[in-house]
Amino acid sequence: MKIQNVLISGGGTGGHIHPALAIADEIVKRNPDVNIRFVGAIGRMEMEKVPAAGYEIDGLWISGIERKILSIKNLSFGFKLISSLIKSGKLLRKYKPEVVIGVGGFASGPLLFRASKKGIPTLIQEQNSFPGITNRILSGSVDKICAGFPGLEKWFPKEIITETGNPLRTEVLKLSDANLAPPKSDAAAHFNLGSEKPIVFIMGGSLGALSLNEAVKNLLIHYASLNKSTNSQIPYSIIWQCGSRYYDENSKWLSEFSRENVELAKSVQCLGFIDRMDLAYAAADLIASRAGAMSISELALVAKPTILIPSPHVSEDHQTKNALSLVERGAAILVTDKEVESSLREKIETLLNDVEGRAKMQVALRSAARPHASIEIVDVIEKLLKK
Structure with a gap:
């Protein structure tokens, strides 16, 4: 079936933006003439990342509620919400979407709420095992939920849920095909690193992670102390994604x-945000991640x-639940946030020296992959529009 007009709303972090773009790309693949527009929150990451991916975006004046109820920032929330509801109505009248898709984040709420009240088909793509507050509020209003993890019946009506997995970026999907994946040497060169020794990719998410950053500094200081006494080198290179704010x-x-450790520092690339995640993944031999x-x-x-390393700063400790979905398969090792600053180096070295363990982990990881999530989500959208 032909889809002509779509609005996709949400953002705030890469974890919301990337699946939104993946869904948009699959819709375009099936409907080359479709008009897809995004709606985000003014001042948030999506206002830059979405246009960089080739899509147009409108901004809403909206933000979340601070956990400290008496925070002065909460005083403006009511005004922002009313403003965003009004603008959402205008956007719906202007673009006349056949379907409105929400991916979580502040901007999803006003747009999907207004769309549902107008009878426009609505769908949420929920990435997490524990839904964010915006999606929980919308649970009784939307037509379909596409779930990244099982178990969302606790928060959403069972009859509207389809478990699809999370949609992944096209460039990342290519990595599952040896014929399409870039060679490690080319990927390493993109980060000004050689490929003669293992590369460890340490990422704290698009916003960064303070404990992981401290862990990287600690391991570098450790290797620097060894270098002074034995003239040794760090046994691997590091792509260090520290987060834009850090x-x-x-x-x-x-x-x-690097002033006193020139050669050691040459093995480390510190980056705030990585646009070419496919190359970071392709370069890596081992990954440490939120x-x-x-x-x-x-x-x-x-x-x-x-x-x-699950973040301890998320609701219902949902990152630990996410992590256990791989750990319980033997597909990953879990290190707590409290332990990571002192133990990351040891865990990296142990895993790099365990050839058999790494091979078993890779098999288990592949068994957990859902490479067709975008296709399944757009299938759900098409079925919804046929009703």
Whole structure:
């Protein structure tokens, strides 16, 4: 069936933006003349990342409620919500979408609420094992839920849920095909690294993770102390994705560190945000990561030996639940946030030296992959529109 007009709303983090773009790409693949527009929150990451991917976006003046109820920032929430509801109505009248898709994040709420009240078909793609507050509020209003993980019946009506897995970016999907994946040497060169020794990709998510950043600094300081006494080198290279908000601080630290450890620092690339995640994954021999829903889905597909460090700063400890979906298969190692600063180096070294363990982990990771999630989600959209 031909789809002509679609609105996709949400964002705030890469974990919401990337699945939105993957769904949009699959819709375009089937409907080359479709008009897809995004709706995000003014000042948030999606306002830059979506246009960079080739799609147009409108912004709403909206933000979340601070956990501290008496926070002064909450005083403006009511005004922002009313403003966003009004603008959402205008956008629906202007673009006349056949379907409105929400991927989570502040901007999803007003648009999907107004669309559901107008009788426009609505669908939520929920990435996590524990839904965010926006999607929980919308649970009684939308027509369909496409779930990244099982068990969402606790929050959404069972009859509207389809478990699809999480949609992945086209460039990441290519990594599952040896004929399409870039050679490790080319991927390493993109990050100005050689491929003669293992590469460890350490990522704290699009916003970064303070504990992981401290863990990287600690392991570098350890190798620097060895270097002074034995003239040894770090046994692997590091792609260090520290997060945009921590980039200035950590790049400055690495620059100062390199003054006395020039050769060691050459094995480390510190980056705030990585646009070419496919190349980072392709370059890596081992990955240490937060356990966001999209990271879990991508790591399963990429099938590189994995250390997961769930964030303790998320609702209902859902990153630990996400991580256990791989750990219980033997597909990853779990390190708590409290342990990571002191134990990451040891875990990396142990895993790099365990050839058999890494091979078993890769097999288990591949068994957990859901490479066709985008296709299944657009199938659900088409069925919804045929009703």
